[in-house]
Amino acid sequence: MSYSGGFNALERMFNPNSIAVIGASENPFKMGYYCLKSLLNFKGKVYPVNPNHSVVQGLKAYPSILDVPGEVDLAVIVTPAEQVLGVVEECAEKGVKGVVVITAGFREVGGNGLRLQEEMVRVARRSGMRILGPNTFGFVNAHAGVNATFTDVLGELKAGNIAVVTQSGGVCHLFCYDAITQGLGVSLAVGLGNRCDIDFPEMIRYLARDEKTKVIALHIEGLDDPRGFLEAAKETVKVKPIVVYKVGRAKVDREAISHTGSMAGDYRLYDALFKQAGIISVGSVTELFDASKALSITKPPKGRKVALVSVQAGPAIIISDVCKSNGLELPEFTEETRKKIESLLPPMTIRSNPVDLAFAYNPKVGLEAVRLAIQDSNVDMLIMFQLYHPAVPSIAKMLVEVVRESGKPAIVALHAPRNFVKSEVEALEMGGIPVYPTPERAAKAAVYLAKYKQVLDRINKTA
Amino acid sequence: MSYSGGFNALERMFNPNSIAVIGASENPFKMGYYCLKSLLNFKGKVYPVNPNHSVVQGLKAYPSILDVPGEVDLAVIVTPAEQVLGVVEECAEKGVKGVVVITAGFREVGGNGLRLQEEMVRVARRSGMRILGPNTFGFVNAHAGVNATFTDVLGELKAGNIAVVTQSGGVCHLFCYDAITQGLGVSLAVGLGNRCDIDFPEMIRYLARDEKTKVIALHIEGLDDPRGFLEAAKETVKVKPIVVYKVGRAKVDREAISHTGSMAGDYRLYDALFKQAGIISVGSVTELFDASKALSITKPPKGRKVALVSVQAGPAIIISDVCKSNGLELPEFTEETRKKIESLLPPMTIRSNPVDLAFAYNPKVGLEAVRLAIQDSNVDMLIMFQLYHPAVPSIAKMLVEVVRESGKPAIVALHAPRNFVKSEVEALEMGGIPVYPTPERAAKAAVYLAKYKQVLDRINKTA
Structure with a gap:
């Protein structure tokens, strides 16, 4: 057949x-x-x-x-x-x-x-x-209300636009449980199990055509048909991003992986395959989730230039570090932006990029700094960091408006004890701004968001 | 002075x-x-x-x-x-x-x-x-009921045995908010800020003597006195572990870091310093938290040999991969253990190390497999993975007993939607078993736990 x-x-x-x-x-x-x-x-x-x-x-x-x-x-x-x-x-x-x-x-x-x-x-x-x-544990089609699995709680998955296809049912559960906890929507969640008939290449082609799916998230232990996979992926990434978490970095696992009849488990071969296919390769279940979420909620930036606005300097340094270590840039603002930010913020704050709002924080000033930063012509996207503090009111709705006006993507890192910022996170994500709990995860999400733009640029260059 | x-x-x-x-x-x-x-x-x-x-x-x-x-x-x-x-x-x-x-x-x-x-x-x-x-944002002494900070919610920190000392107040908030959310206890939480008087070396010496502190967690942007730091750390790690998250891996940040008057920001210099000092160096705020938590709740293993018992195969492969990629081993069990596990579990499960309980899961069999695995003479510590499923009852209390009997440390990864396993996590952690939400974080925590044993071994060798 x-x-x-x-x-x-x-x-x-x-x-x-x-x-x-x-x-x-x-x-x-x-x-x-x-x-x-x-x-x-x-x-x-x-x-x-x-x-x-x-x-x-x-x-x-x-x-x-x-x-x-x-x-x-x-x-x-x-x-x-x-x-x-x-x-x-x-x-x-x-x-x-x-x-x-x-x-x-x-x-x-x-x-x-x-x-x-x-x-x-x-x-x-x-x-x-x-x-x-x-x-296999089965599949969930959240749009059709089908929970064809042995885990009834997966019926709580919200309908959304991420398709997650895993070799292991356990990994699919990891992804879906987080999606339930965070209220992130999924189109299809599929455990391929032994893949006797339905396998990765076909699922990729199916999902490429599926209008409900905007992002394809894959977990792979080994591939039986790397060439078929490559062909399906190459076509698909032209229309929607594929994010892959390939397990098996430890060299000692090589025999174990080839024993299952899959492609030899040398991670470098997979790395090369994923690169050729234009796939975004990530390093953990959490990154698979975070990258898929970013691509699901917002769009890729035009380039690699990030404006960083933070209410706290220390986490901003971490974000800057992770961004720069992974190919993103924090450009200087144009002279015009720089002058405006300098007149907006007192001299004791850091008014270059990153912008540190620490000692000038009120919602109006903070939002105006964000507006200036994201609208700067040197900037392709924004990352904003904020810690919960009882003195700092929620700016979620206004931030959504400022980001929307700019036409550029933004990522927010928001950290709080327990669920203190739940409604704020919801407002931001409903408004197209993915939110992460730590500076590192926000920065990595930005890295992967920018990677899909690089994939598209390469495709357009060769086309 | x-x-x-x-x-x-x-x-x-x-x-x-x-x-x-x-x-x-x-x-x-x-x-x-x-x-x-x-x-x-x-x-x-x-x-x-x-x-x-x-x-x-x-x-x-x-x-x-x-x-x-x-x-x-x-x-x-x-x-x-x-x-x-x-x-x-x-x-x-x-x-x-x-x-x-x-x-x-x-x-x-x-x-x-x-x-x-x-x-x-x-x-x-x-x-x-x-x-x-x-x-600085100040400090919290949870044992003394002192919240000398501008963040009233930090008063919710439970008294415990981790001292967290950060250069950035924001990073201390990240750590402490997670501690509040997870109910993890802290002895002291200190933001050093500009460090005009109280600086890292003295804090380390102070905490070395502090009986309430078992683990020292540090966040460092740059050091003014690397030699003083090295001396203080070398003495301290003999009696309690120091975990450090040093920010600044991106080479482009070098000028920025040295500009603050700190030691030149070449990450390799810090890596060498930390190694010499016997410090456990981690790569993110999350790892700083996770490693400190493991060292706070349980003790380091005698060696690097991990027994892995999982209710799901896919996450077990991930744990195995992260362990092996970071210097831990998954040894074969002794013939005696192997035979007992083979008679305990049906042939379709994986009965070597990792042990996969997927198709033989009931609490009695699961616990007996854990007992056999952790008591094996080839094994220094246990990692167990389990996903929430309504059919699987909590084994937390019995697991605590089995682990206690063995005299070896154990780490559990438990993943669930929302807060479905909150009471189970609490029972495990009260019983000396740290719990993590993902396979990767559990494995990394095991890696850092084993690292402190290597530090102690090296100290004893040179002593």
Whole structure:
């Protein structure tokens, strides 16, 4: 089955009208319980499949998928491994568009598991039915209200424009739990697991076309098809950014990684691949999240020149340091801006770039300094740092206005005990300004935001 | 005034019986308002000093420090810069043990500011009175209930065993706000500001003797006296760890840093200095916090060999990768442990090191696997990773017991949406197991914990 032939099935699978849960359970110690629970708020039809019960969690259950009366677009399979192949064959017979095989014990254990997985793939190729997994936690389509996973709390994910596709379900959970905590929206969250059918290259091409997705975030342990990946990525980054967290920097892991049948695990090869593809490569789950968030909420700057305005000097030095260590510049302001800022702020503040507001802080002066800094013709983007202090009122709404007027992107670092600035963070992010809790994370987000502009510039140069 | 001569004054200043706030105000737009507000819960005597009011925030106020009836151990000065020298002279006349000069506009602005600062130092040297600052936010002694800062919310800091001493007040706020949010205890939090009198070397020596302090966390922009720093640090790390976040990795900042009169800002010089001193050098505010927390809550491992037990494979690979990239090892278990773990867990799980509990998870089996792993004779410490899932019950209390029995340190990474695992985190940390939200941060904390053991080993070898 070629990629293009299976694309419609993929589309339907991620946007189903009806879903069966095969192995649905009443027992809260089984994953089949959570797989059904996760779908109880789904607006389409949900069919529990269980040969031993006629009702599961209040829904009419069916002995087999073949007994389900209507069409089934998506089936979530959570039966024991030895039953999965039979169930997959029944799904194909039923005309199911796609299955999520949550059950593990296939390629990753070798032997009979590997053979069973190969059989599943043959069923998929023959029928046109798509398979996510096996050995996956499933996927969430927040726009369609589909939580096809064994983690019901992922139903709290807000609909947004980041698609996160991970090899490991655990890493997808890390990303999505942060997204829930921060209220960051996601379009699709997908765990690829063993990738017997649906793999990175196809997901990238699918997401390139997906109008709901603005940013693609990937977690990769190893690639089976680096060339396919490169081709898909190269095309895609022309229209939307791809951010990748590739695990496996320690050289001692090389054997372990190639053992899974993936591309040899030398990190330098991946680095070269990502560079060639125009991918933004990051160094941790946190950076994957932070970079995706920046690209999701705002746009890349025209260039690498940052204006930095801070209410505290020490964190500003840190931001400046991280920016400069990663290829960004803090240019001098034009003479006009410099003069205006000097007349605005008292001599004891730092009035060059970074601008230190420490001893001249009131909202009006602070905002005017931000306005002058971001509008300076030497400047492509703004970073602002502020610590919570009871004496400092929120300027979120006015800051959004000043940034919007400038037409340039801005990033804010806002640090507070507990949730003291929650509403301020929300106002800023609703207004297109991503917010980070530490100077380092804000600076790194700016670095990655600027990197996508470099990717686009290179594409336009070679085009 | 030699270091030893001023030590008693320093002790009294940080543990005062009576405090005056000079420049105390009723106006919530002034720092003098917050400086007094921060001290309203102080159990000793508090004297507002303000020539224009007889009562400030409900307390009897005095026109000058000289009018205060009793002894004053500590004075917080927040008057305009041009008045500070006079006030400092009056404090010395009054016999105040130490002053916190919050006001800025001294060495950092040059010219007259520099001269005023030099005058202050002369007063201190002559009188034996100690000066913190100028240009500082002050200090918090959580054990003594003293919040001598302009940030009242810092009064929420729990008493604990980490002393954090920063050059920048902003960075101290970053650290302390996280400590408040996470409920991590602090012994002293000190902003050194311009360091006209109290500087890093003396603070290190003071904290080396301070029984309430177990870990010293430092933020440094530049050192005026690298030799004094080295000597103080070398002695101190024999009895307690020092963790340093030195800002200024970007080479372009070199001129800026040396311009403040500090040691030339070549990061390699600092790296060499820290190595020689046996200091644990970290790369961000977050790492400063995380490493200090690990050293505060648990003890260093005997060696570099980590057992890793995870409920999810993907994050385990990340932890393994970060550990191995930073000098830690994941050894094979002894044959005995291996056999026991193999009989405990089903064949489809990873039963070597890391141990992957994914498909065999129940609290009893999980705990037994942890017990086997941490007690293995090839192993010096444990890292455990777990994601929140509604099907997985808390094992915090039992885990604390298993770790305690082993006599080895353990670090846990626990990730959840919002505050879903708050009580579990608290139970673990109360039980001596530091908890981090991401695999990378947990692994880095383990790396820094092991580094202190290497420092001690080197000291013992040369001794």
